[in-house]
Structures are given as C-alpha cells and as structure tokens.
Amino acid sequence: MSRNSVEIIVRDGRWIVRVIERGETYEEDFGIEEGARSWASGQIIRLRTKAVPGDELAFAGLDSLIGHGT
Numbered sequence: 001m002s003r004n005s006v007e008i009i010v011r012d013g014r015w016i017v018r019v020i021e022r023g024e025t026y027e028e029d030f031g032i033e034e035g036a037r038s039w040a041s042g043q044i045i046r047l048r049t050k051a052v053p054g055d056e057l058a059f060a061g062l063d064s065l066i067g068h069g070t
Contacts, residue, residue, distance in 0.1 A: 004047045006040050019043050 007018045015036035017028045030036035 004049045006043045006047065006049065008036055008040055017043065019047070021047060 003020070004022070005020045007020075009016045009018060015030040015033050017030065017036050017040045019026045019028070028036075028039060030039065
C-alpha cells in the first residue's frame with residue numbers, strides 16, 4: 001500500500017503541491033509560495049502524515065500539531 005505524502009515543488013515559476021493519497025496523485029497549483037505552504041500544511045494535518053523528506057523546512061513547526069503514528 002502506498003504511503004500518503006505531501007510535497008511542494010516549483011515548476012515554471014508556479015508553486016505546486018503534490019498530494020499522494022491512497023496511491024492516487026493530485027496536484028494543486030499556486031501562484032504564490034505562501035498559498036502553497038498554507039494549503040500543503042492543511043493537507044498534512046488532514047492526512048495525518050509528514051512532509052516528504054527534504055520538505056521539513058517548508059512545514060516547520062507542524063510536528064507539534066500532528067500526532068504521528070508509526
């Protein structure tokens with residue numbers, strides 16, 4: 001089973017939030033970084049997951065808001 005994940009990438013000057021949920025990939029496009037980070041943070045909370053490795057700085061402080069189970 002695929003793990004859920006949230007990732008922010010920059011493509012052609014746009015901020016893209018890629019969400020993988022139950023093996024399905026979705027992308028949401030943002031023109032500004034703050035919008036992408038805010039939406040991604042909400043998805044992390046909703047999915048009760050962590051940012052993909054390397055994106056930890058993008059979501060600094062969220063660990064205190066999310067109960068992570070292993």
